[in-house]
Amino acid sequence: MNRAPLFFTVLTALLLLAGCSPNSDSQAPAAPEPDSATAPETTADSVSTTTRSATPDTAVPRDANGHIRPEALTQAFIDRKTAQARQAVKAFATALKSELKTALEHGGPLEALSVCHTRAPEITRRFSSDHGMTLSRVSAKYRNPANEAIGWQKKVLDEFEAAQRAGKPVQSLEHSEIVEIKGRQVFRYMKAIPTGKVCLTCHGSDLSPALQDKLHELYPLDKATGFKAGDIRGAFVVTEPL
Ligand code: HEC
Numbered sequence: 001m002n003r004a005p006l007f008f009t010v011l012t013a014l015l016l017l018a019g020c021s022p023n024s025d026s027q028a029p030a031a032p033e034p035d036s037a038t039a040p041e042t043t044a045d046s047v048s049t050t051t052r053s054a055t056p057d058t059a060v061p062r063d064a065n066g067h068i069r070p071e072a073l074t075q076a077f078i079d080r081k082t083a084q085a086r087q088a089v090k091a092f093a094t095a096l097k098s099e100l101k102t103a104l105e106h107g108g109p110l111e112a113l114s115v116c117h118t119r120a121p122e123i124t125r126r127f128s129s130d131h132g133m134t135l136s137r138v139s140a141k142y143r144n145p146a147n148e149a150i151g152w153q154k155k156v157l158d159e160f161e162a163a164q165r166a167g168k169p170v171q172s173l174e175h176s177e178i179v180e181i182k183g184r185q186v187f188r189y190m191k192a193i194p195t196g197k198v199c200l201t202c203h204g205s206d207l208s209p210a211l212q213d214k215l216h217e218l219y220p221l222d223k224a225t226g227f228k229a230g231d232i233r234g235a236f237v238v239t240e241p242l
Contacts, residue, residue, distance in 0.1 A: 060072040060077060067184060067185065067242065068185050068242040070185070073178055073185065073242075078176060078178060078187075081176065081178075081187045081189070081240070082174075082176040082189060084133070085133065085176070085187075085189035085191075085238040085240075086174070086189075086191070088127060088133055088135060088238060089135070089189075089191050089236045089238060091127060092123070092124070092127040092135050092236070093193075093236065095123050095126075095127065096120060096123055099115055099119050099120070099123065100112055100115065100116070100198075101198075103115035104198070104201075109201050109202060109208065109211050110210060110211060110214060112201075112202075113202065113211065113214055113215070113218075116202075117218060124136070133238050133239065133240045134237075134238065134239045134240065135236065135237070135238055136236075136237045137193065137234055137235065137236055137237065138150075138153050138157070138234055138235055138237055139157075139224060139233060139234030139235070140154060140157055140234070141223045141224050141226075141227075141234075142223055142224055142234070143203075143215075143219050143222050143223065143224035144219060145221055147234070149234065149235070152179075152188065153190065153235070153237060156175045156190045156235070157190075157192075157232070157234070157235055159175065160173045160175075160190075160192045160232055160235065161232060164192075164232060170192050170193075170194040170230065170231075170232055171192075171194055173191070173192035173232075174189070174190065174191040174192070175189065175190045175191075176188070176189050177189075178242070184241050184242070185241070185242040186239060186240070186241050186242065187238075187239065187240045187241075187242055188237070188238070188239050189236075189237070189238040189239075190235045190236065190237050190238075191235055191236045192232050192234075192235050193232065193233045193234045193235055193236060194230065194231075194232065194233065195227045195228065195229055195230060195231040195232070195233040196229060197229050199227065199229075199233060200227065200228075200229060202215070203224050203225055203226075203227045203233065204225065204226070204227060204228070205225065205226050205227075205228075207225060
C-alpha cells in the first residue's frame with residue numbers, strides 16, 4: 001500500500017556525549033532482504049544484527065511474515081521505539097566515551113586514536129546485538145568515508161544544523177520516523193552528537209604534528225577537523241525493520 005511515511009521530529013533534553021567513532025565496519029553481515037530497506041546505514045559504520053530483535057514486540061499485530069501491520073503504527077508505538085533507540089544510543093555513547101577516556105588517560109591521543117580505530121567496531125557490534133537494532137554514527141564532515149551521512153541522514157543532519165542556528169541546544173536534537181521501504185515498515189532514529197572540548201584534540205583546529213601525521217596515514221581524506229566546541233560533530237543513527 002502507498003502509505004505516506006509517518007514523519008516527525010521530537011525534541012528532548014537528553015545529555016549525551018560521544019567518544020571516538022566505530023571503525024568502518026566492512027564486517028556488517030550480508031543483510032537479509034529487510035535490511036536493504038536500511039541501505040543508507042549499511043554503507044556507514046553500522047553493524048546489522050543477526051537476530052531481528054532482542055525483545056520481539058509481541059504486543060503489536062503482525063502479518064504472516066512477522067512484519068508489523070500498518071495499523072500498529074500508533075503514536076504510542078513510535079514513542080516506545082524512540083525511547084528504546086534513546087536507551088541504545090545512550091549506552092553505546094557511554095561505552096565509546098569511557099573507552100576513549102581510558103585510552104586518553106593511559107596513552108594520550110595517539111593511543112586513543114588506535115582505540116578509535118580498533119575497539120569501537122567491537123563495541124558497535126556488542127550494542128547492536130544487545131539492543132536488536134542497527135547502530136551507527138555518521139557525519140557530513142567525516143573522518144572515515146564509510147561514516148559519510150547520506151540520503152535521509154544528511155537531510156536530518158541539515159535539519160539539526162538549522163535547529164541549532166535557531167537556538168536549540170545540540171543535546172536536544174533528535175529525530176524519529178517510520179518509513180515504508182520496499183513494503184516493509186522501518187523505524188529510523190537520529191540523535192545529534194555535540195562536539196565537546198575533549199573532542200578537539202582530534203577534531204579541532206590545532207592538532208599536534210604527531211597526531212596529524214598518524215591521522216593522515218590512516219585517513220588521507222579526513223574532513224573531520226576544524227570543529228569548535230558546541231558544533232554538531234555528527235549523529236547517531238538507529239534503524240530497525242519492523
Ligand atoms: C584520539 C582521537 C579522537 C578523539 C579525542 C575523538 N575522536 Fe572522533 N574520531 C576519531 C577517529 C580516528 C575517527 C574515525 C574512526 C573510524 O575509522 O571509523 C573518529 C570518528 C568520529 C565520528 C564518526 C564520523 C567520522 O568522522 O568518521 C564521530 C561522530 C566522532 N568521531 C565524534 C567524536 C566526538 C563527539 C568526540 C569527543 C567526545 C571525539 N570524536 C573525540 C578520533 C578521535
